[in-house]
Amino acid sequence: MTRLGLSDTIAAVSTAPGSAGVGIVRVSGPQALEVAGRVFRGRRAPATTAAGRFLYGHFLDEAGELLDEGLCLVFRAPHSYTGEDVAELQSHGSPAVLRHLLAAILSAGARAARPGEFTLRAYLAGRMDLTQAEAVLNLVGAQSETARKQATLGLSGALSARIGAIQDGVTRTLSAVQAMLDYPEEGVPQEERQGPLRAAGAQLSALIATGRAGQLASQGARLALIGAPNAGKSSLLNALLGYERSIVTPIPGTTRDYLEAQLELAGVPMTLVDTAGLRDTFDSIEAAGVRQARALAGAADLVLRLEDGSRPREPLEGLPQGALLIQTKADLEAAWHDPAALRVSAVSGEGLPELRERVRLTLLGDAGRQEVWLGSQRQLDAARRALEHVRAAQTLPDDLAGFELEEALHALSEISGRNVQDDVLDAVFSNFCVGK
Template sequence: MTLKDPICAIATPLGKGAIGVVRLSGEGALEVASRVWRGKDPRKLKGGRFTLGEVVDPETGEVLDQALLLVFRAPRSYTGEDACEFHTHGSMAVLRRVLEALVKAGARLAGPGEFTFRAYMNGKLDLAQAEAVLALVEAEGDLARRQALRSLEGSFSRKIAALEDRLLSLLAHIQALLDYPEEGVEPLEARRVIGEVLEEVEALLAQARSSRLAQRGARLALIGAPNAGKSSLLNALLGYERALVSPIPGTTRDYLEAPLELFGIPLVAVDTAGIRDTLDPLERAGVERALRIAEEADLVLYVADRSAPRPSLPPLPPRTLKAATKADLPPLWEDAEFIPVSSVTGEGLGQLKEAIREAFLGRGEGEYLLSERQIEALHQARERLLEAKNLPEDLMGLALEEALKALASLRGRKEVSEEVVARVFQNFCVGK
């Protein structure tokens, strides 16, 4: 395998669809395309232009599909190479035959993430942007999409580059102080500069929680006494009827899960059995499961009916919000810790959603979607900066060099090992 031979892969998800895309890239890609294309010669087309024609088997001449061909000319392509895309009908039968035809014509099947790997190796993306491509492909909520897109556009890389420049300037100044003391180089406030860079690194690390939430999602457990309005509140949060609502206590004996996206965060909301003392073994099992779900959830929403006598609260995890339901009815009790909400009129739903958002994200959603590798590198940079800050200026150099190396690894610079690069691309799908 080389980094120049033509590679091909299906770029759209497996399954039926109106359109499917097969990618081809590499040295000689347009020559390969010309062997399977009946229409205008791909080798003579300008980049960025579609043309209509037919995909054919290069050995038998059989027409495989009518399609559009989109040509890209190096270096103005995703990979930085000559490339093209076949936009065919979206059945797997068509896509497989087109792929087979390209292999017969001289291409080979691409490995996972190989198109993006070539883009990285050809300088079209740095390592942080390559990770953002994967994050954008896998984004399940709008928060992950927004954060990944910022990194793909280069915002995160530019921030890291600015920190690298500051450390490089500081290192150069310290070296000048050591090598040419007689030249009268003015001492620099090294600790102030290190402190400022350290603040930036710690601000990025503070986004690790929102990154994990955006990528992995979270579980929100609704618990409370029977008939507290948990199922109605779940339906109100979802915006459609998912849970069965009944005035009969103990209707929900098992838990019910429903996907929910709030402020771009992918959540799984879990409606649980009403918590009360009961002799019914089936209901008791449901209560025990509800308490276990609450203990394992990322956030608990304790629900109580304020139009009924106030229930005694069970032991609650620290990560608990409290909602007082049926706010459209006259209350029998008030408590500032509870958010009044009505599943019928929608009163208080906005305030409750905002409280859920703040419980997960604090005051801000985070600007970037950080991978575990990036979080690890930022931690390494932080440790070395803290070390440098507590050393005399003449001994700061080595610690600063290590901090600089950790920061530079985020963009794929400064001796990034093949193992690290392989770890970044190992989770990519074929075709990306």
Template sequence: MTRTGLSDTIAAIATAPGSAGVGIVRVSGPGALGVADGVFRGRRRPSATRGGRFLFGQLVAEDGEVLDEGLCLVFRAPHSYTGEDVAEVQTHGSPAVLARVLSRVLELGARPARPGEFTLRAYLAGRLDLAQAEAVLELVNAGTDTARRQASLGLSGALGERVERISARVTRTLAALQAMLDYPEEGVPDEDREVPLGAAEADLEALVGTARAGQVATRGARLALIGRPNAGKSSLLNALLGYERSIVTPIPGTTRDYLEANLSLAGVPVTLVDTAGLRETGDEVEAAGVRQAISLAARADLVLVLEDGSLPREDLPTELPGEARVIRVRTKADLPPAWTDPAALDVSAVTGGGLPELRDAIHAALIGDAARGEAWLTTERQADAARRALLHVRAARTLPDDLAGYELEEALRSLAELTGRDVSEDVVDAVFRNFCVGK
């Protein structure tokens, strides 16, 4: 995103496309309140109003035509989302009304906002750090309560605070090491080196450990159901969904192509993928489905390996991908067992027995030990910066005092990149490229 024009007054429709009860046109910049004066007619002009006030009046075109009745919200710099003067015009959510109001605002001197430009201005003004800016987009896109909760924590600055605590420990040791250069005979005591660095390493390990949970919470997870024909894959998919989505018959090979269905498991967005039964077959179409099942398992976040517990146990005719995360499920647990395995979950799609335990196991495999009340790493950018910081702290702990300083400086640089205090324009542009216009 180009940084030119950041002193311009910008405007955009800030509500979703389509008809709604309320629509918003947002204006930000040095001329925002003057622009609002030209489109809003009420008992008081927006430019003559203190910040934090609502005004009721009419939205008018250049020739005085009344476009709608509505509200004008006035925010004065620096007490606004962007840190600039901001006017938000609220009308009925008619696309025609919003288009006319925006057109008039642009005639009055504002220019169309670029995607994410309001939040970019908030970031550049110091109203948000980069992790908070990412949380804005995650909150807009949150489809489950877990995603909403994490986005809210991120927006509150909780992740930045967590990173700052780690940075403070690293800075304490770095300062002690730099002071040691003036008094080398004294060395650095453990309370200024090993204690804070040990705590920083532990905190970074815990933070890096949240990356998988954070990304699963925001983008969702793919679960592949694999097993031999008639192992109960389609029945289990239907049972987890609570309705019949996949065709179930006693005929082996019924499922030849894969089938997807979405649901929320304990607040985690999950895509279940029902795949073709794994077996050797001369049927070219079914064989293609088997190859596809293996490929889907390799790309899944979690693989449920289903085995019919009412029949003698057989090995799968193919090896699972080495990196696959697996939960083994002994299906048809309502029938007399032909075998048992303490490592497998007993589940019956007919009675529902074992389904709560399976849901818990899926949630644990996807979210792990990430503490619910703490901010998680929710993007690969954040996770990469945290991993690099951890590697530098670990390296510093193994080096003598006169060499450890460089590693700690690099750790601090990585932590500053995580929050956006020290980051390239390319990284910032990559973050805001995903925003919509109006946010």
């Protein structure tokens, strides 16, 4: 269904729902300027206006009644976002006006755009590849500085360039292998195949390592504070947030429910989860909280395991692997020493910068050192498949290696979208909102 319907003209409200100063209805397709002209009255008609100009005028509904005043921006193919003729109608950002204006445009001959259809058209017109289209999606949804930066890089084509370099290496090796099959007596040395393939494998591994970081940066990470009662969980939550979100008392078992707070930590949007202290208890409400805390620990991207540094240690059991050990109350005299523990104080603030840095390193790992990250699960899956084929090619005889290299190239070209089925496109673009 994706490739059909490209000859028609589509329209949608492109600004977010709700009231705003300005709202935009976008119209794209061969009839865009004519359709816009049927709902817009200005000094000239959009269809006779030069590309890159805007008109001031009035918007009218189907009955010819005044809807609003505003602007009509005129773009002509191929110099527009979609590569088609585009009219952008800017009215006041009133949901009522925009709804009516869109209805008027639809009865003037446009069809309602599907989610992501403007960007799909840009992709089909060759104005961007699939990594750039996905970067648009990530940019629109970016909730953190890191996510925004990565999306902007993706949009600039940096990820495509990185993939292209890997493709070049694999293609060169494939030609060498094929030449060897045609002229076996020439005997291309083994090293001529292994060197470039090792390089391609290393580049792919580095990119794959960024896949999780990319997802955490765009979707955010859940961080659970786990520990015995009075370990200082709620105090640490408040210290990281910079305000009193959670109740702190010297009475063990104060936090019986769990609570969440949002903050951006190390460029990643995080949900901090404060939980009930882990202990055996006869209080049925507190016991429910303890069960909940263990479940929250299991579901978190990272667990901070807090232990009171000023009291003798009591081991906590049943926590997920990979939890960060935090020794709290560093402003008091330490009752135990463990080189693995990070000492922090919610009172003096000591150790908090180190904690933030450790969280960043643990979640993003080496990805922090890579310039471009993979931007979607789809890209990650394809990169993993490409790596498998490259690795297989390293161990196989020439005729079979050639097949693996072709498969690797196929997977790589899926990332930039040179080689994808319609169902892949549908899956990508259906994640967009209408109007993008």
